[in-house]
Amino acid sequence: MRTRLYSLEELDDIPGTTVFNAMRSRQAYHLHKFCMSLMDAGNREEFRKDEAAYLDRFRMSQEQKQAVLDRDFNHLIELGGNIYFLVKLSNTDGWSAQKAVGSMTGMTPDEYAAMMRAGGRPIKGNRSIRGKN
Amino acid sequence: MARISAGIATSHVPAIGAAFDLGRTQNPDWKPIFDGYEWVKEFQRREDPDVVILCYNDHASAMMLDVVPTFALGCAEEFAPADEGWGARPVPMVMGDPVLAGHLAEQLIIDEFDLTLMNHMDVDHGLTVPLSLMFGKVEQWPVRVIPLAVNVTQFPTPSAERCWQLGAAIADAVQSYPAGLNVQIWGTGGMSHQLQGPRAGLINPEFDNAFLDKLSNRTDDLRKITRLEFLRESGSEGIELIMWLIMRAALGETVEELHRFYHVPASNTAVGHIVLRPTR
Numbered sequence: 001m002r003t004r005l006y007s008l009e010e011l012d013d014i015p016g017t018t019v020f021n022a023m024r025s026r027q028a029y030h031l032h033k034f035c036m037s038l039m040d041a042g043n044r045e046e047f048r049k050d051e052a053a054y055l056d057r058f059r060m061s062q063e064q065k066q067a068v069l070d071r072d073f074n075h076l077i078e079l080g081g082n083i084y085f086l087v088k089l090s091n092t093d094g095w096s097a098q099k100a101v102g103s104m105t106g107m108t109p110d111e112y113a114a115m116m117r118a119g120g121r122p123i124k125g126n127r128s129i130r131g132k133n
Numbered sequence: 134m135a136r137i138s139a140g141i142a143t144s145h146v147p148a149i150g151a152a153f154d155l156g157r158t159q160n161p162d163w164k165p166i167f168d169g170y171e172w173v174k175e176f177q178r179r180e181d182p183d184v185v186i187l188c189y190n191d192h193a194s195a196m197m198l199d200v201v202p203t204f205a206l207g208c209a210e211e212f213a214p215a216d217e218g219w220g221a222r223p224v225p226m227v228m229g230d231p232v233l234a235g236h237l238a239e240q241l242i243i244d245e246f247d248l249t250l251m252n253h254m255d256v257d258h259g260l261t262v263p264l265s266l267m268f269g270k271v272e273q274w275p276v277r278v279i280p281l282a283v284n285v286t287q288f289p290t291p292s293a294e295r296c297w298q299l300g301a302a303i304a305d306a307v308q309s310y311p312a313g314l315n316v317q318i319w320g321t322g323g324m325s326h327q328l329q330g331p332r333a334g335l336i337n338p339e340f341d342n343a344f345l346d347k348l349s350n351r352t353d354d355l356r357k358i359t360r361l362e363f364l365r366e367s368g369s370e371g372i373e374l375i376m377w378l379i380m381r382a383a384l385g386e387t388v389e390e391l392h393r394f395y396h397v398p399a400s401n402t403a404v405g406h407i408v409l410r411p412t413r
Contacts, residue, residue: 006361011288014365016332021288025201032198039194039216074330083329083370084193084286087147091218097148098400101333112334116398120336121327127365 020082028080030059035085135310142320147258148400169394182317188376194257202249207280208234215255230277240306300382320380322373326402335368384411
């Protein structure tokens with residue numbers, strides 16, 4: 001057997017972080033197709049007119065569709081989503097990247113912006129779930 | 134023969150592009166960032182490079198869905214700025230160099246790098262924000278650009294060491310090109326940032342500054358950084374820093390640091406920028 005520098009399970013030890021891998025990429029394939037469709041101004045218009053009907057054009061799970069309607073980015077990531085795709089949705093809504101990203105932290109936009117201005121979330125205490133901090 | 138005269142690294146935050154495009158470069162949040170790039174704009178006027186090999190990552194704008202290329206080299210005559218959900222950036226078309234790109238493709242694949250060759254792709258903020266920072270507002274970009282897109286979206290990304298080896302091969306490939314071109318190589322992305330989940334907003338200035346410190350002459354340490362360490366220490370999107378290693382390796386063994394800038398934050402991200410000159 002080949003040796004590895006670390007076990008891939010170590011990736012699950014990073015708190016508040018989901019590593020986007022091939023399996024998640026597959027799980028979110030149609031969700032991401034939807035996101036990428038928003039790179040077209042005409043599609044953005046159609047989506048705004050009737051979000052639910054627009055989402056029905058894609059072979060996404062009901063749960064994924066609901067999470068899009070709710071703009072629940074943490075849930076979308078649980079369902080396989082990746083932020084580089086998901087920002088197409090928040091961009092369509094006219095959100096700043098900071099607002100979209102901050103929405104996943106449980107902080108208000110102002111609280112999150114203040115944290116960033118003060119130097120961001122510190123690494124200390126945020127390295128490891130199992131306490132390797 | 135062609136030569137690589139400088140290596141430049143910079144973050145490529147989309148919000149920097151938005152601030153630039155909306156004319157907000159002088160407002161209090163953004164001025165310190167844009168001031169950090171005044172030096173390099175003057176440097177570029179003096180250097181007047183012909184071609185930039187621009188290492189960046191596509192943010193799900195041109196790829197990463199039906200195909201997931203680890204290294205993708207742009208071989209087209211031109212690359213249009215992508216519409217990332219709010220219209221394309223109002224910046225000039227990016228002109229390629231299909232002849233040099235074809236040479237690089239040939240040489241690098243012969244040297245065991247199984248590149249994906251892109252004959253058509255749009256380029257997103259990862260590529261156009263660095264151009265804006267290096268050249269400012271222009272009617273036409275003053276250089277031709279060969280995009281080299283690196284997968285940093287889907288795990289596993291190429292390793293730090295693999296990126297280093299690719300950079301070293303690029304140095305050889307450029308050197309074997311007969312035309313006397315002034316070539317620069319840029320590494321973009323980073324520095325520490327995380328754009329997802331409850332840990333979003335992570336910034337690690339100690340990691341970033343150590344990376345900048347070691348980039349000139351302690352590169353062995355950087356080549357050993359694992360994907361796990363990047364993800365843990367520099368945030369899930371901080372792993373973009375592997376692209377700086379392609380740039381650095383292409384400069385050869387020794388370099389002189391000409392300029393450095395570091396600032397927290399731009400939107401969600403620690404901004405880093407460095408200019409290096411190969412010394413032999």
